[in-house]
Amino acid sequence: MQTTLAQYNETQSTDAFTLQNSKLLKVSLAGKTIQAKLGSMVAYQGDVTFEHAGAGGMGRMLKKAVTGEGQSLMKVTGTGEVFLADSAQDVHLVYLEGEKITVNGPNLLAFDADIDWDIERVQGASGAMGGGLYNTSLRGTGWVAILSDGPPVLLNVAGAPTFADAQAAITWSQDVTTSLKTDFKVKNLIGRGSGETIQMAFKGEGWVLVQPSEGRVEAGPTNGSGGGLGNLLGG
Structure with a gap:
């Protein structure tokens, strides 16, 4: 049999997080634990366990309940390889070295379990205008995988x-x-008017990543493996 499937062979890498392709993340566990968006597993090989991660404390649980920010997460642990994706969105990797980034909750796919996360009000958001603007902050050392709805642009804020x-x-x-x-x-x-009555302004020494979309409408659970796992873990 002749096929062209060889171009899709599994990517080989010594990194814990690597891109299988632009829309599929490969994580090599090797006994470590990661946290990932609930229902984002599309395949795995080896001895892998999935469990609901919870909010990681009463404070964060209350913030999630009040703000609606923050993904439902699952803990993934074991020895093997896990492939993660979400609606064929583009996946991007950021390696933190004791640093902090801020992420729009729906765009967070996975991160090393050693990285601490919290829910924070966006600076400058207050009162009726900005009361609903909250994001997820991540701080520490390790990999973070971020989703974008289409190819983004990286803007130099300075x-x-x-x-x-x-x-x-x-x-x-x-x-x-x-x-x-x-x-x-x-x-x-x-x-x-244009409808763009509220914009976020950025300044400082750093960057902001902007996707060519205002975000996808979240789909309800399906009969597929992702939705089934989400239901199984209580998401």
Whole structure:
């Protein structure tokens, strides 16, 4: 039999996190533990265990309940290889070395279990305008896998005043500060404006990653393996 399937052979790498392709993350566990978006497993080989990760403390559980921010996570541990994906979105890897990044919750795919996470209000978000703007912060040393709905653009915040839609700005580095830029005018309220009445402003020494989308609508559980695992783990 002649096929062209060899081009899809498993990627070989000594890194714990590696891209099988632009839409599929391969994680080599080797006895370690990671946390991943609930239902993101598409395949695995070896002796691997999945369990609901919970919020990791009462404080974070309350923040998740109040803000609606933060993914439902699963702990993945064992010896083997796990392949993770979400709706064929693009996957990007960031390696932290004692650093912090901020991530839009739905765009977080997986991270090393040694990395600490929390839910934080976006700087500059307060009152009725910004009360719902919360994101997930991650700090420590290890890999973080981030999703984007299409190929993103990496903007150097120090280069020029930088603004983005709150759902399109999916992650930014620790030395970047944020604020809200509002543009409420009568024409915006009667449907003649652009609709982009609130933008996030970024400044500092660092970067922001912006996807070409305002985010996907979350699908409900399906009969597939992802939805089934999510139900099994109580997601």
